Amino acid sequence: MQVTVIGGAGTIGAATAYTLALDRPTLDVALCDVERDAARGDATDVTHARAHVAHPVGRSSGDRPGAVRAVDPGPGAIEDADVVVVAASGAGTQTGGRMAAIEANRAVVDEVAAWFPEHAPRPVVTVTNPLDRMNYRLFRRVGWERSRFVGYALSETARVADELARRHGTTAERVSCPVVGEHGEHIVPLFSRASVDGDPLDLSAEEREAVTEYARRIPYDVIDWRGARHSSRWVTARGVAALTGRLLDGGLDTPVGLSTPLDGEYGYEGVSLGVPVTLDADGIDAVHEWDLPADERAALDAAYEAVRATPE
Ligand SMILES: NC(=O)c1ccc[n+]([C@@H]2O[C@H](COP(=O)([O-])OP(=O)(O)OC[C@H]3O[C@@H](n4cnc5c(N)ncnc54)[C@H](O)[C@@H]3O)[C@@H](O)[C@H]2O)c1
Ligand SMILES: O=C(O)C[C@H](O)C(=O)O
Numbered sequence: 001m002q003v004t005v006i007g008g009a010g011t012i013g014a015a016t017a018y019t020l021a022l023d024r025p026t027l028d029v030a031l032c033d034v035e036r037d038a039a040r041g042d043a044t045d046v047t048h049a050r051a052h053v054a055h056p057v058g059r060s061s062g063d064r065p066g067a068v069r070a071v072d073p074g075p076g077a078i079e080d081a082d083v084v085v086v087a088a089s090g091a092g093t094q095t096g097g098r099m100a101a102i103e104a105n106r107a108v109v110d111e112v113a114a115w116f117p118e119h120a121p122r123p124v125v126t127v128t129n130p131l132d133r134m135n136y137r138l139f140r141r142v143g144w145e146r147s148r149f150v151g152y153a154l155s156e157t158a159r160v161a162d163e164l165a166r167r168h169g170t171t172a173e174r175v176s177c178p179v180v181g182e183h184g185e186h187i188v189p190l191f192s193r194a195s196v197d198g199d200p201l202d203l204s205a206e207e208r209e210a211v212t213e214y215a216r217r218i219p220y221d222v223i224d225w226r227g228a229r230h231s232s233r234w235v236t237a238r239g240v241a242a243l244t245g246r247l248l249d250g251g252l253d254t255p256v257g258l259s260t261p262l263d264g265e266y267g268y269e270g271v272s273l274g275v276p277v278t279l280d281a282d283g284i285d286a287v288h289e290w291d292l293p294a295d296e297r298a299a300l301d302a303a304y305e306a307v308r309a310t311p312e
Contacts (some may be wrong), residue, residue: 001248002028004071004081006112007088009038011230012127014046015237016085016244021046021068023241025053027248028066032077033088039070075115083247085240086138087127088112097220098129098184102310109134113141123247123283126151127240131183132259136272137312139261147284150247151259153183153274154239155232159215160189167207170196177201179215180257180274181303187215188274188299190257192292251280255288265289266300271307 003020007013008031017029029046033039046068052058053065071077078084090104105128116124121144126135135151142149157179161172168175176195181188191208194201203211219232246252255276262268265275265287276288292300 001026001082002030002066002080003083003085003244003248004030004032004078005085005087006032006073006077007086007128008070009033009035009042010087010089011233012236012240013085013087014042015233016087016127016240017042017068018046018049019237019241020244021050021066023245024066024248025050026063026066028080029068030071030077030081031069032071032073034073036070036072043068043070073115075117078115079117079120081122083123083125083244084116085125085127085244086112086134087240089128098131099310101129102133105129105134106137106312109137110141113138116142116144118143121145121148121282123281124149125240125244125247126259127236129183132272132274132307133310133312135259136261139272140312146261146263147282149261149272150243150277150279150283151183151272151274152236152240152243153179153257153259154243155219155235156183156187156189156215157257158235158239159218160211163211163214164194164196164201167211168196168201175201178255178257178276180276181300182307183259183274184306185216186299186303186306187212188296188303189215190290190292190296192296193290246279247281247283251278251285253278258284260284260287262287266304268304268308271304271311273304273307 005013031039031043088108090108091101128134139149161175164175165172178190257274259272259274261272278285
């Protein structure tokens with residue numbers, strides 16, 4: 001199987017390729033980037049990372065390793081891909097928020113969309129910001145059924161879980177709190193469904209707001225601390241690689257918050273927005289219309305209105 005990462009020499013693209021290559025030793029990984037030498041450099045470096053199986057210190061699966069290679073931008077980059085990850089960005093990391101990248105990334109998405117073959121749909125994981133708009137734009141430009149377009153928004157679920165775990169003296173894997181809405185200012189953690197080990201978490205309004213504000217702010221703190229050239233590569237690469245792996249393995253039956261083009265679900269249409277979805281090998285299997293309490297429904301409506309104002 002092959003995954004093509006468009007923007008493969010970028011912060012997110014290269015870290016995603018590295019994570020996928022080590023997670024799945026037999027997977028072919030193609031790095032496509034307009035910075036062709038940089039893609040070649042990363043592909044070679046990741047190939048060498050896999051070659052640690054050659055000595056006793058490294059782990060060996062015994063399986064025949066897949067290839068990690070750079071591929072030129074254009075239709076050939078994705079013709080053999082089972083899943084395509086789109087992490088290309090013309091604007092680089094933005095300190096001015098995700099919407100600041102919209103103009104530059106519209107042009108990137110339009111260029112990339114032209115490479116997708118009309119009659120050979122496959123799952124696409126969009127990462128490029130502003131995420132909901134770029135996932136919707138890609139869907140509209142490519143023309144495949146909407147269920148193929150899976151907008152990656154799970155870093156916020158991880159951040160909310162980490163912060164809840166810290167506050168409640170536990171670990172993130174024991175916490176569950178789905179996050180939907182916009183990948184941006186209008187994120188909507190569904191605290192009404194928050195739990196630890198399956199037991200409901202009772203959170204005050206102040207704590208809910210503090211955790212939401214943490215998830216809004218922390219990616220930009222990370223960028224400030226590390227330097228504007230480096231976005232949230234580790235949380236994003238881990239999440240994108242895990243999501244891509246689920247698609248390669250045939251899907252996921254438990255709903256998670258991902259952005260997908262909507263056509264009437266929750267009463268919304270004409271946008272891609274984070275909603276609870278399950279996955280199959282083709283992309284989005286189903287959008288789950290949960291009965292939300294009034295405050296969470298109002299927050300989701302506000303996210304919809306914000307995205308609808310500039311849908312792509
Ligand atoms: N959805 C999320 O959770 C999430 C998280 C982090 C970053 N992001 C977004 O992901 C995108 C990538 O972030 P980054 O930090 O890796 O940026 P980056 O600038 O490091 O990398 C972008 C890469 O895309 C390449 N590129 C530009 N145009 C291209 C084209 N037409 N074809 C192929 N490659 C092209 C660039 O050469 C560069 O290597 C940004 O839009 C960023 O905001 C999203
Ligand atoms: O790259 C950014 O602007 C932040 C990114 O969307 C993130 O959630 O880490």
